[in-house]
Amino acid sequence: MQRVWETRAVWLTPLLLLAAPVSIFVLLIVIPIIQSIWISFYDWDGTGPASWVGLGNYAELFADPQFYVSLKNNVIWLLLFLLAPVIGLAIAVFLNQTLPEMRFVKSIFFIPLVLAHVIIGVVFTWFYDPTFGIIAILARAVGMTPPAILSSEHLVTFGIIAAALWSQIAFCLVLFLAGLSQLDDDLIAAGRLDGASGWPLFYYVVLPQLRPVTFVATIITVIMSLRNFDMIAIMTQGGPYGSSTVLAYQMFDATIFSYRAGYGAAIATVLFAIMSVYIAWFLRYTLKQEAAER
Numbered sequence: 001m002q003r004v005w006e007t008r009a010v011w012l013t014p015l016l017l018l019a020a021p022v023s024i025f026v027l028l029i030v031i032p033i034i035q036s037i038w039i040s041f042y043d044w045d046g047t048g049p050a051s052w053v054g055l056g057n058y059a060e061l062f063a064d065p066q067f068y069v070s071l072k073n074n075v076i077w078l079l080l081f082l083l084a085p086v087i088g089l090a091i092a093v094f095l096n097q098t099l100p101e102m103r104f105v106k107s108i109f110f111i112p113l114v115l116a117h118v119i120i121g122v123v124f125t126w127f128y129d130p131t132f133g134i135i136a137i138l139a140r141a142v143g144m145t146p147p148a149i150l151s152s153e154h155l156v157t158f159g160i161i162a163a164a165l166w167s168q169i170a171f172c173l174v175l176f177l178a179g180l181s182q183l184d185d186d187l188i189a190a191g192r193l194d195g196a197s198g199w200p201l202f203y204y205v206v207l208p209q210l211r212p213v214t215f216v217a218t219i220i221t222v223i224m225s226l227r228n229f230d231m232i233a234i235m236t237q238g239g240p241y242g243s244s245t246v247l248a249y250q251m252f253d254a255t256i257f258s259y260r261a262g263y264g265a266a267i268a269t270v271l272f273a274i275m276s277v278y279i280a281w282f283l284r285y286t287l288k289q290e291a292a293e294r
Contacts, residue, residue, distance in 0.1 A: 088172025121234030179213035
């Protein structure tokens, strides 16, 4: 037995080490995805018998005007959320100094990261209140009428995104601070010897070393922008008149409140497809860039 193990340890060891995590991944991720896609072909209330409708849920979904409102809002979320890695990197570069005061300043920027999204949503709802919120107080101070941000069909989505960005920027900030702490000082010193400083030093020497962190921050930011649900549920419940709804919240609303698990699964499948296509494109673009630079 020992001889068999010694001769096959090269491939048996990684196989045994990977067995548990792969099994958990299949059980908690792969199987639920397959089940969700399968349920999307049924008319089901979530508890009773299900009836096969084929592509009926998808035909109804693509004919639903609310779907396109949700899809448009998801695009807005995605575009504005991509500011999080950029702003997070800028703040991280600013905070990456050896001054004693920076510890206190860093703790201020870390606050959004440790707060639950529910708390952030409630706090920003108070900020946006047109009667006693901070924005209302500032507007009155300069003689303006306070805007009712969460009651406006045109402003509500941007107001919720601003609240969600506050937390996402802090997340990206922590990632980039960790990346900046791992920079190769020899490369930076070599760049300075060659006369590089300021923006050229950052762009050609520092930024390439942060590429793995940038990749992780961008992917997670994209996923968070497409699946964001809790902020909308806390701040507007999709209102006013469904104008702030995104696909994730529309899926929740159809499944929980309308008792249409099959229709909700169809929305989830479409959202999963959008996320998969975007992430696949981003991976291909990133790998092609790395290959071109070698």
